[in-house]
Amino acid sequence: MPQKLNLNRVEMPRQDPHARGKNFKEVALGYSPEQAQEEASRCIQCPKRSCISGCPVNVDIPDFIEAMRKGDMPGAVRVLKSKNALPGVCGRVCPQESQCEAQCTLEKRKAPVAIGRLERYVADWEQQNKSVMPPPPPPPPPTGKKVAVVGTGPAGLTVAAEMAKLGHGVTMFEALHVAGGVLMYGIPEFRLPKAIVQGEVEYVKSLGVELVLDAVIGKIDTVDELLANGYDAVFLGTGAGLPMFLGVPGEDLCGIYSANEFLTRTNLMKAYLFPEYDTPLGMGKRVAVIGGGNVAMDSARCALRLGAKEVYIVYRRSKAELPARHEEVENAMEEGIIFKFLTNPTRFLGGGRGWVSAMECQEMELGEPDASGRRRPIPKKGSEFVMKVDTVVVALGTTPNPLIASTTEGLKTTNHGTVVADEKTGKTVKDRVWAGGDIVTGAATVISAMGAGKRAAADMHKFLMG
Amino acid sequence: MVDEKGERIPLTIADWNVKEGSITVVFNEVGRTTHKLASVKAGDSILSFTGPLGLPAHVEKFGTVVCVVAGYSTATCLPIVKALKAAGNRVVVIIRAPSKDMLFGDVPLRTVADQVIVSTGDGSFECVGFVLEPLKEVIEKEKVDRVFTAGPVCMMKLVANTTKKPSKIPTIASLNPIMVDGTGMCGCCRVSIGGETKFACVDGPEFDAHLVDWASLMARRCTYSIDTQSPVKYQCLNCAQW
Numbered sequence: 001m002p003q004k005l006n007l008n009r010v011e012m013p014r015q016d017p018h019a020r021g022k023n024f025k026e027v028a029l030g031y032s033p034e035q036a037q038e039e040a041s042r043c044i045q046c047p048k049r050s051c052i053s054g055c056p057v058n059v060d061i062p063d064f065i066e067a068m069r070k071g072d073m074p075g076a077v078r079v080l081k082s083k084n085a086l087p088g089v090c091g092r093v094c095p096q097e098s099q100c101e102a103q104c105t106l107e108k109r110k111a112p113v114a115i116g117r118l119e120r121y122v123a124d125w126e127q128q129n130k131s132v133m134p135p136p137p138p139p140p141p142p143t144g145k146k147v148a149v150v151g152t153g154p155a156g157l158t159v160a161a162e163m164a165k166l167g168h169g170v171t172m173f174e175a176l177h178v179a180g181g182v183l184m185y186g187i188p189e190f191r192l193p194k195a196i197v198q199g200e201v202e203y204v205k206s207l208g209v210e211l212v213l214d215a216v217i218g219k220i221d222t223v224d225e226l227l228a229n230g231y232d233a234v235f236l237g238t239g240a241g242l243p244m245f246l247g248v249p250g251e252d253l254c255g256i257y258s259a260n261e262f263l264t265r266t267n268l269m270k271a272y273l274f275p276e277y278d279t280p281l282g283m284g285k286r287v288a289v290i291g292g293g294n295v296a297m298d299s300a301r302c303a304l305r306l307g308a309k310e311v312y313i314v315y316r317r318s319k320a321e322l323p324a325r326h327e328e329v330e331n332a333m334e335e336g337i338i339f340k341f342l343t344n345p346t347r348f349l350g351g352g353r354g355w356v357s358a359m360e361c362q363e364m365e366l367g368e369p370d371a372s373g374r375r376r377p378i379p380k381k382g383s384e385f386v387m388k389v390d391t392v393v394v395a396l397g398t399t400p401n402p403l404i405a406s407t408t409e410g411l412k413t414t415n416h417g418t419v420v421a422d423e424k425t426g427k428t429v430k431d432r433v434w435a436g437g438d439i440v441t442g443a444a445t446v447i448s449a450m451g452a453g454k455r456a457a458a459d460m461h462k463f464l465m466g
Numbered sequence: 467m468v469d470e471k472g473e474r475i476p477l478t479i480a481d482w483n484v485k486e487g488s489i490t491v492v493f494n495e496v497g498r499t500t501h502k503l504a505s506v507k508a509g510d511s512i513l514s515f516t517g518p519l520g521l522p523a524h525v526e527k528f529g530t531v532v533c534v535v536a537g538y539s540t541a542t543c544l545p546i547v548k549a550l551k552a553a554g555n556r557v558v559v560i561i562r563a564p565s566k567d568m569l570f571g572d573v574p575l576r577t578v579a580d581q582v583i584v585s586t587g588d589g590s591f592e593c594v595g596f597v598l599e600p601l602k603e604v605i606e607k608e609k610v611d612r613v614f615t616a617g618p619v620c621m622m623k624l625v626a627n628t629t630k631k632p633s634k635i636p637t638i639a640s641l642n643p644i645m646v647d648g649t650g651m652c653g654c655c656r657v658s659i660g661g662e663t664k665f666a667c668v669d670g671p672e673f674d675a676h677l678v679d680w681a682s683l684m685a686r687r688c689t690y691s692i693d694t695q696s697p698v699k700y701q702c703l704n705c706a707q708w
Contacts, residue, residue, distance in 0.1 A: 175649050177467055177474075177514035185651075214516035216649055241651040245663065252658055252682045254689045261652035269473065269646070278473035278498045279646075280690045354685025401650050403668065 054103035056451030085161035091120025153181025155237035155437030158453030240438035250348030259395035284390025291395035426456030529611035536562035536617035540571035626675035
């Protein structure tokens, strides 16, 4: 019987833009059970199942949605978690519009099923209904093999979960005092609550994974020491943690932060709760965030919540070239972030006590497309002007932290500092060492790091059991 | 990091005991975190501690090395002095303390170094004055091959100026900018060395003192002074920063 297509995508309630600009609570509030049911019913269970191929970890999307529609929430959780160890994270921060939802049959009618929102609903349901979940399947017989996972961001957590599920002994090493990597220090609370991240970390630990905090591999132990001390294989998932700066005069003035520092102070160290928490953040009233990616949007929206009066996004290209997710740009605009497009800082000017007081900028225009396919920004002659600012956040991107590469012999790196690894298997040129996520690709998405983690885990398993 | 609401701060290791599995750190109670750390009692634990981070001190046979230190760096320079001695150097240590009562850490140094000179601000012990006078005297008297300095930024800056002219003596300063993660992730500890940006947490803490942009380091050190430092006495009154 032909089914009538429902093209009314169920919107997810969000905090009012004015109110949310003053708090760090989550912006998107999640579906109610009724909304979730309605959205799940929109999936036509088409035979193509092309959404699955749009997902870097190949979640059986139609199956978990069908379980939801039937009211079998534990079943939906089981389907989702068999492929994705971090659904609460992915449901919130994945760019579904360019992945699973882009492949949805209903996308042709401009109304793809809101797969991300449904994923989030299932993950949150599980967190709140642990007691009614059937017990997890018994752990597999131990293989006797030991795996070291360096870094506990999305790639590391995925590898750890996969390897533990296969019966290997897994130890995760984290440099900071808490696990989660960029999910903890980078993505703000209002987009990804830290309790959700820690819930996912607890799940990975519940699979039998050991977690060692405060362990800076490369300093405390080298990769070779791990390999010599009983680990059969090592996975490197240390991310892209080295911030890039503009390299213009005055960049060392006080009040100029890398986005990494600004976000780490805010999210990981909870500077927004200073003085209850000890880490301060010197915040002014006029803040300029340099860059146009998701990290720039996160920084600008944090600045607003930290009490800034005016927050600018200063981006050298135009709106069309913004690399940030459309949804995040919209959120930022709604909250009152002011966008200055085709503008590029040329130097910073200091005021009293070495603090930044102003920023000289240059207007830009767009020329021919460059290597990235985007139109190249060209400075307009004589267009310099001065903007008064008292805080600047430089969000130009990050490259891999050289700590591991510089202390590991036999690891090959590119000119960009990324570690060379096989795209399909994550295998590096060094014996018994795999790598995946931002350390290989440069700064990318949570889900692509997880996909790399899955592929590496499969190859490591093959190697260990071969 | 003392507790879950705490702050991550960098400390220099002053000594260690492999057998006991212990390390010694020395710090001055100036802000929230050091106050908290000072209230920790024997047998208590703190939330997080990691290290050693950064690059180890560069030690080889230089000849005669003068170490100019003050404050808690008097204690933290001990392992470096020991290593310099073990490498066959003649080592002279110049310690700056405000008064005899506030002098500490000199006793173990005396057992290791060839000579220890203490300079007290009020003249209550050994010579009066700042560290520069004894430093100049040593340089005049003997051939100095290298100077190492650790302590307040303004002192290190003045030491660097003293060893620059008339005869340039290679001088290494152990820098102490504000840090957050300590692994090269945030760039808070960036310092300008000969016009190049370096991260003290991974590239340092030791740098060529003659290439350091001291004004920028002094300003950046004071970024949070108002928020975190309680006693006004630590706001150096004659400093251009205030």
